[in-house]
Amino acid sequence: MTTKNTEQNPGGMRGFFVRLGGLDRRWIFLAMGLSIAVPILLKLRFPEVPGPMARATFEAIESLPNGSRVLLSFDFDPASKAELQPMANALVHHCASKGHKIVFMALWPLGKQMADQAIKEILLEYHGDKYEYGTDYVQLGFKAGNEGVIKVLTTNIAEAYPTDASGAAVSGLPLVADARDLGSFGLVSTISAGYPGAKEWVQYGRESMKPEARLTSGSTGVQASQLFPYYPAQLNGLLVAVKGAAEYETLVTEKYPVDRNSERLEQGRIRMGPQLVAHLLMIALIVLGNIAMIASRGSQGGAR
Amino acid sequence: MMRRTIPMLILASAGLLLIVAKFSPFTVSWQETVLGWFNILAAVAFVLGAGNLLAVNLEQISSRRPGWAYAAITLFAFAVTLVVGMFKVGAVPNGMHPDIHLAGAHDVPQAPFGWIYDYMLVPLTSTMFAMLAFYVASAAFRAFRAKNIEAILLLGTAFIILLSQTAAGMFLTGWIPEDSVFSFLRLDVMKRGITEHIQTAGMRAITIGIALGVAATSLRLIFGIDKSYLSKT
Amino acid sequence: MLRIWRVPAMLAALLALTATAPFAALPPDPADVSAVDRPGDGGAAVFVRWRVPAPDETARAIVERSRTVAEATRDGAADEPWILVAEVDPLAGAGDGYLVSGLPNSKGDRHASDEIVFRVAFIGTDGERTPAIEAAPVVARANAFLLDKIPLAIVCVIVSAAVLAWILLARAGWSVKIRRIAALEAIDEAVGRATEMGRSVLFVPGIQDMNDIQTVAGVTILGRVAKTAAEYDAKLEVPTSRSIVMTAARETVQSAHFAAGRPETYDESSIRYITDEQFGYVAYVAGRMVREKPAACFYMGAFYAESLVLAENGNAIGAIQVAGTAEASQLPFFVAACDYTLIGEEFYAASAYLSGERDQLGSIKGQDLGKLFAAAAIVVGAVLATLASLSPSGPMAGASTAFRAFFGG
Structure with a gap:
């Protein structure tokens, strides 16, 4: 009896690993919580080496003539803000540093607020002296209709957006009044968390843009796999998740550094610290899970 | 009989119209009309949903069933947000029409509705989304077991992607020159190979299957072969 | 005598040459300028064609067009009547011609533009501009079929x-033999298990509305689950995130109860609307799962980030879980956390499979x-x-x- 019990619940190291297989998931939650909280509190930072997609995005914007008209679509909401706002901030700073005229819009209801934040914290904070509403930037806000909005934009901006987000007629805003359709923009960039987003911009917007115009996207990690087929033919640049944001931020701030509140443009890199520790924890968990499986197989074999 | 025939006719005509609209610009306005009808139906149904929400939660409160306090909180939050949003309580006056209260902006942080959004909805939504990190960790611990060759391949791929998405990838293999013959051992190069070729190929195959599934399902519905979504009563 | 006359003639010729020197590089005007509506399109596009008599002397071509009635009204009559369309390579007008797209529709006709006049001018190699040559007015029309x-x-x-x-x-x-789909065969097993354990069955029809075909497919499978639940007398709960889905689900479940011969066990209140807000809905369903501990969970429809939250909670309470979705990005999460998963096309085939009808x-x-x-x-x-x-x-x-x-x- 004693022998049998020992075989079913082996002691020592093997027993420890067998019991580990049935670990209460709350311990895993705690470990994950700590692996994110501690690097945030310690402000762990690691150097980023930009990959080809981040470089392509940077080049797409960098190679536009200064002062080009660009359209930034904020197609995400607070749920994915942690993943996407850093790249949105870097994108706005990059466009503004090049003096591009920026039109903001959103296909997601709460995307307008995300754009408002980027305008307030980046555009007006670092470039407020040279950016005047109506001539240098315009906030069109959210428009319901998903890909239908993009379809209308391909023919007539004023039809999709007769007014800006504050209710002012676009005919009185020179930046938009002079733009007829998507063909009037040198760059369209969507920061996208799903539907409607990057895929719809490629499917419905790309062909109405000028051939030399650029279409780029920032995307959450989860939906990136659906966008890879479009890069680099239809999407000239693609930033994937916090990693993409961190790489792009590195490129942007190296060329266009800011003199105050620089942390606002380092959010991607700041978030890479917790990401590193969390990923290492996941690898450790997977390894432990497999050791537990092997240990329990061994103990079952012993019992037989 | 009519209860099933008329919806089927509506579905068939709307479905065919949406297909034709893809090919003929002259039917686009009809398509917009059909989609407009759906939006109207959804708006009306929202009232139905709100009514159901009220009924279910009031019933829970009145019968003091377990968790009735949560039902009370739900109704309170629903009522406050509805009133504050609908009547634009505390809205910031519009510069062009300062006398017209309803022309004011209610979604700015200074207005109560904007405050609810910024300080309640945003943190709550972000919190729910952030919980994914915890569930991913527990799912990885439980599900990623090297039970067979396929699972081992999956495991190896997961390690490569997890490491290459962080600074660890560069730390471990960044020293291998990008132009050397061993560059394929760099984690970032392996990740690109996996995501841009293997994953994309698999995703395309699944997407083609899904598209054909959508086509076959749509045809079954349009031609009235599949009627399972309709009530038989 | 003749020789004497030659000198002033040569001088005159020389003077004439000198006088015309600044215009020496001015290219000939554009020839054969025309504008034609692009055939087989959705309107708003015109081909502008022209011929370049002296390509070597021509650096660029400027394409301009007249304002439409609406544009003239908007911009006022004082403005320049011509709008610059493009400055392009002079040879761009050859062949089909230079495509001008995005032309505004007429106010009174959404399938055609107003009459628009195009004109083309050349810029010579030294930057001089020739007079612009107008084409006959053109109307950009939508055609019956998009080529x-x-x-x-x-x-x-x-x-x-x-x-x-x-x-x-x-x-x-x-x-028409179809291979066995394990996830669909598991429906009876899952509902039976819930009945044995005296616990409920949870069915989540995704978070999209009825205009998403995934929701339609999900509601179809709901019919089968509801019929089995009615036969076994198991309690079925269907929280929905859209009002129309709630209505459709009620119809389907009621119908299933009739089909099972148990109309009296149909409980309308078990199918309820929660909220359209994605994570508000997830919070409710996850909380409900932890409190009620359903023995079987079905996730059938369009899912996004909530897929893993739901499936992991279901896993933690020990429920038997069957998922089906065509959202490719969410499939890995369901595969990792559920017992059975209908992958993409299987999900759409489920309705046909469950019906068993030859058609x-x-x-x-x-x-x-x-x-x-x-x-x-x-x-x-x-x-x-x-x-x-x-x-x-x-x-x-x-x-x-x-x-x-x-x-x-």
Whole structure:
């Protein structure tokens, strides 16, 4: 009896690993919580080496003539803000540093607020002296209709957006009044968390843009796999998740550094610290899970 | 009989119209009309949903069933947000029409509705989304077991992607020159190979299957072969 | 005498040459300028054509157009009447011509523009501009059929014909054996287990509305789950995130109870609307799962980030879980956390599979034929592209380009 019990619940190291297989998931939650909280509190930072997609995005914007008209679509909401706002901030700073005229819009209801934040914290904070509403930037806000909005934009901006987000007629805003359709923009960039987003911009917007115009996207990690087929033919640049944001931020701030509140443009890199520790924890968990499986197989074999 | 025939006719005509609209610009306005009808139906149904929400939660409160306090909180939050949003309580006056209260902006942080959004909805939504990190960790611990060759391949791929998405990838293999013959051992190069070729190929195959599934399902519905979504009563 | 006259003549010629020197590089005016509506399109596009008499002397071409009535009203009469369309290579007007798209529609007709006059001027190699030559007025009209959609129409017809043909063949008695789908076979097992344990069955029909075909497919499977639950007398709960889905789910479940011969056990209040807000809905369902501990959980429909939250909670409470979605990005999460998963096309085939009707099973066969067509196209495309890369100037390169262009590449 004693022998049998020992075989079913082996002691020592093997027993420890067998019991580990049935670990209460709350311990895993705690470990994950700590692996994110501690690097945030310690402000762990690691150097980023930009990959080809981040470089392509940077080049797409960098190679536009200064002062080009660009359209930034904020197609995400607070749920994915942690993943996407850093790249949105870097994108706005990059466009503004090049003096591009920026039109903001959103296909997601709460995307307008995300754009408002980027305008307030980046555009007006670092470039407020040279950016005047109506001539240098315009906030069109959210428009319901998903890909239908993009379809209308391909023919007539004023039809999709007769007014800006504050209710002012676009005919009185020179930046938009002079733009007829998507063909009037040198760059369209969507920061996208799903539907409607990057895929719809490629499917419905790309062909109405000028051939030399650029279409780029920032995307959450989860939906990136659906966008890879479009890069680099239809999407000239693609930033994937916090990693993409961190790489792009590195490129942007190296060329266009800011003199105050620089942390606002380092959010991607700041978030890479917790990401590193969390990923290492996941690898450790997977390894432990497999050791537990092997240990329990061994103990079952012993019992037989 | 009519209860099933008329919806089927509506579905068939709307479905065919949406297909034709893809090919003929002259039917686009009809398509917009059909989609407009759906939006109207959804708006009306929202009232139905709100009514159901009220009924279910009031019933829970009145019968003091377990968790009735949560039902009370739900109704309170629903009522406050509805009133504050609908009547634009505390809205910031519009510069062009300062006398017209309803022309004011209610979604700015200074207005109560904007405050609810910024300080309640945003943190709550972000919190729910952030919980994914915890569930991913527990799912990885439980599900990623090297039970067979396929699972081992999956495991190896997961390690490569997890490491290459962080600074660890560069730390471990960044020293291998990008132009050397061993560059394929760099984690970032392996990740690109996996995501841009293997994953994309698999995703395309699944997407083609899904598209054909959508086509076959749509045809079954349009031609009235599949009627399972309709009530038989 | 003659020689004396020659001197002033030569001088005059020299003077004339000197006088015209600044205009020496001014190219000849554009010739044969015309503007024609692009055929087979959705309107708003015109080809502008012109001929370049002296290409060597012409640096650029300027294309301008007149304002439409609405634009003239908006901008006022004092403005320059011509709008610059593009400054392009002078040879861009050859062949089909230079495509001008995005032209505004007429106020009174959404399928045509106002009459628009195009004009073309050349810029010479030294920057001098020739007078602009006007083309006859043109109207950009929408056509009845979009020519660039012909390949799509052909593919559409092939796939539809395959599906419909197989439906007819199935009716005629052809064999339509479909492989076993474990996830659908598990429905009875899962509901039976819930009944034995005296716990409820949870069905989540995704978070999209009824205009998403995934929701329709989910509600169809709900019918089968509800029928089984009614037969076993198990309690079924269906929280929905859209009001119309709640209404459709009620109809379906009621119908299933009638079909099971148990109309009296139908409980309308078990199918309820929660909220449209994605994570508010997830919070409710996850909380409900932890409190009520359903023994069987079905996730059938369109899911996004909430997929893993739901499936992991279901896993933690020990429920038997069956998922089905066509959201490719969420499939890995369901596969990792659920007992059975309907992957993409299986999810759409579920309705036909569960019905067991020959017509419906035939449609799945037709769908497979479509898949065969897609696979053949991929193989042909890959072979052509490979041959083209081996001989970039050979005939295969042209064939590869044409093949890709046909499929919109």
